[in-house]
Amino acid sequence: MKNSGFEQKILLLLLALMGGAWIVLSRQPASSNADYERPEAPMVGHLSPDFTLQTPMGETHTLTEYVDREGGNGRPVVLNFWASWCGPCRIETPHFQRANLKYGNKIMLLGINQGESADEVADFGRSFGLTYPLLVDEGSVVSKEYVIQNLPTTVFIDRYGVVQEVFLGILSQAVLEERINKLLAD
Numbered sequence: 351m352k353n354s355g356f357e358q359k360i361l362l363l364l365l366a367l368m369g370g371a372w373i374v375l376s377r378q379p380a381s382s383n384a385d386y387e388r389p390e391a392p393m394v395g396h397l398s399p400d401f402t403l404q405t406p407m408g409e410t411h412t413l414t415e416y417v418d419r420e421g422g423n424g425r426p427v428v429l430n431f432w433a434s435w436c437g438p439c440r441i442e443t444p445h446f447q448r449a450n451l452k453y454g455n456k457i458m459l460l461g462i463n464q465g466e467s468a469d470e471v472a473d474f475g476r477s478f479g480l481t482y483p484l485l486v487d488e489g490s491v492v493s494k495e496y497v498i499q500n501l502p503t504t505v506f507i508d509r510y511g512v513v514q515e516v517f518l519g520i521l522s523q524a525v526l527e528e529r530i531n532k533l534l535a536d
Contacts (some may be wrong), residue, residue, distance in 0.1 A: 378508045392496055392505060392513045398427075400511075403462065403485035406472035411483055417511035426533035427458045428526075429435040429505040431493055433466060434474040436501040438520045443478050445523045449530060450482040457530055459483075464501060465490045508536055 377447045392398050397419065402412040418424035430446055432439035443461075450459045461484040463471045475484045487493055496505065506515040506529050514533060521529075 392516060394513050394515060396513055397511050398415060398429075398439075398505065398507045398513050399492075399495045401495065402489055403492060404468075405483050406468040406475070406486055411460060411485055414511065415508075417507060417509060419511045422510050424509040424511070425456065425458055426509050426530070427460065427507040428530065429496075429504075429507065430459070430461045431464055431496070431498045431501060431503045432461055433464045434470055439502045442502055442520045442522075442526075443466055443480070444469060445526050446482065447478065447480055448523060449526050449534070450480075452527070453530060453534075460485055462487050462492055464493045464498060506530075506533055508533055 391434075398413060398417075400413045402410060404410050413427065413525065416424055416427050417524055428446075428449075430442075432443070434440075446459060446461065449457075453459075459481060459482040461480070461482060463474075463484060465488060466486075471484050471486050474480075485492075490498075496503075500518050502518075504517045504521055504526075505513060506517070508514050514536075515529060517529070
């Protein structure tokens with residue numbers, strides 16, 4: 351009987367040592383300096399990167415036309431990054447259309463397409479009956495500047511041009527309106 355208790359202790363000690371060795375050996379190597387060279391995403395509390403893009407019809411939109419970085423006389427902007435092939439984007443698109451109709455010119459809602467042609471963007475807008483501007487970012491320049499890695503991504507910007515939130519994933523109608531109301535209250 352004494353041997354079985356001793357054997358159990360040895361077995362537990364061996365398992366603990368093996369577990370500790372596995373943890374040490376499976377650790378990822380320290381990050382390289384290359385990790386620090388990546389651009390930062392727009393951060394909450396910081397100014398949003400300015401951009402100029404066009405709709406499929408050639409109408410130009412510049413972020414700083416809508417926000418007032420000096421006096422706050424601008425209006426809040428909601429940037430929705432999307433693509434026509436993105437299933438979750440297609441699910442939330444009607445929510446943005448309803449918000450656009452509800453809030454009118456109190457906010458500026460801009461749908462920024464990621465990497466598709468003007469024809470694809472126009473076809474998408476027509477298929478959903480969208481009335482808010484859809485912007486063509488065919489080379490994904492603005493998407494890269496905003497470090498968009500997942501679609502959909504929605505960026506909420508206050509009237510001063512300061513990022514208030516970056517939301518990844520599908521927004522429900524209720525959450526979208528709650529975030530817009532928060533922007534309007536500030």
